[in-house]
Amino acid sequence: MEESQRKAYWQANIRLVLVLLAVWFVVSYGFGILFKEALDAIDLFGFKLGFWWAQQGSIYVFLLLIAVYAWQMNRLDRQFDVHED
């Protein structure tokens, strides 16, 4: 594999990870902790919204993030021809 290709693959990987980690941070530390009080003013089907993010919402998003990562990385692997078998 060529050096430039290798670099491009790694950078695409880093970019994807950073975007996903930004979402990871916003839903848990942002919605669930830092802005929890402000969001609590909003009612979501009987839950205060900030409380819901901390005890439910963030977990669903975490799962979604890993799904997106696995899917996108498999795509990247094929695109750069570094996939297995």
Added chain:
Amino acid sequence: MTLQTMTYIAVGLSFALYIGIAIWSRAGSTRDFYVAGKGVHPVANGMATAADWMSAASFISMAGLIAFLGYGGSVYLMGWTGGYVLLALLLAPYLRKFGKFTVPEFIGERYYSKAATIVAVICLIFISFTYVAGQMRGVGIVFSRFLEVDLVTGLLIGMGIVFFYAVLGGMKGITYTQVAQYCVLIFAYTVPAVFISLQMTGNPIPQLAFGSELTGEGVALLVKLDQVVQELGFNAYTLGNKSTIDIFAITLALMVGTAGLPHVIVRFFTVPKVRDARRSAFWALGFIALLYTVAPAVGSMARLNLIDTVQPGTIGAPEANLIYEERPQWFKTWEKTGLLSFEDKNGDGRIQYYNDANPEFTATAESYGWQGNELNVDRDIMVLANPEIANLPNWVIALVAAGGIAAALSTAAGLLLVISASVSHDLCKGMIAPNLSDRSELMIGRIAAGVAVCIAGYLGANPPGFVSQVVAFAFGLAAASLFPVILMGIFSKRINREGAIAGMVTGLVFTAGYIIYFKGVFIDPIGINTAEHWLFGISPEGIGAVGMALNFIVATVVSRITSAPPEAVQALVEDIRVPRGAGVATAH
């Protein structure tokens, strides 16, 4: 059929299942023993990882903690799931590509240093034993309550089972047993939750039910709970009582600690391909989320149910509290274990449960004729007692007992394997006798697992007073020592041996020092463990986050001023970043 007979049947059947699987999937080689021949399907591996991860703490304690901490309990929910995002995105695929058996092995090779391996082995063994002791306590609680055997007998039975399938089957046996254990524990956790949700709100889905309106009351469950706990002098349930910075730090320490726990990381060594490591992380978190999203529902319902039981009438009215002589049967059985107790402080023969540590509530309580909180509930009993409090049928209660034991045993087995792999592979083969044959290494691994089972059993029977304190230790150390060096080992080619060792030692010493200073694990605490004495207002539970930051800083600075790692190591880093070429998997 009585509850006890039913519990014997449920627990006995589940044990027979585990032993059957162990015999079917014996380990033939070190490869089978350490990483299940690297041939486990991602879904099965995800399920096994989930069972491995969800310990007695998750199954028995977590909902109880949330019940009493309210919003403050969110740190466990986010911390113990968010760590899987870090694990999946930053560690798992690369460690699978590296393709070895243990975590210290990666650290030793990446940092070309036996000293680094030894530091990693010490962290690993300490973290794992801390954890195992907690599992054994969980087994003890379940046995003493439901099977009414004494604690030591209960422990011996539990140890025997774990010994049998961990020592015989190694990782292969453990993985397939854990798949069965996951099914038992998730079924046992969700069935009562669905029943209780239906009973209280008419909505069978627990994740939605705890926001729904209570049947016949026209008020939402969480709103009612907020109101009732405040009337009893507690903080509002959805508010909690921790500062924002502390919640932030604890969540971070738990997340990073989760991603740095050796027994979790090693699960991703067992799948056939890098692609499978990514997929497996998804399945693992999915299976974990199933329990973790139900837990807060169970917590809030258990709290409300408990209060409704002891405080059936209007708060403050003299005859509104439950008469002690009329207490329900579950109350009496739990009293026998000493985990639930009542003391009639005002001599009225009724049970008063309120927050007597709240100075603002003292006057109100006195005007009601209350002279202190009379009910002490151990948080660990909430999940186990919940089905009884809600009057669910006996088979559900028996199921919960089997589930609790499954959770404790699956985690204990995973931990014991990590310990034994470290002793036989990293220490014996890696350091003492590099020419060890596969057969003898397997033998040493089995002996080490056997010894570890005995130590764990001893710790369970004689729990060191500090089991609860050392849990903070396990996560703090994993966060401050192992996670940063593994992460930097993958994402930076510049971090070298000197930097990694300096970073690990700094993180380790700082975090351990801070926890010992405030909690006094082996000595008496030196500092006063309250918010105004903490560094930046961060409690010992959350200090691992600061230790992690120190590790990163020190490792980077030291690496900059010392020479770059050798060419071969830089090439290794390049290699693990690319999926193609991961070791060939063996089918079985």
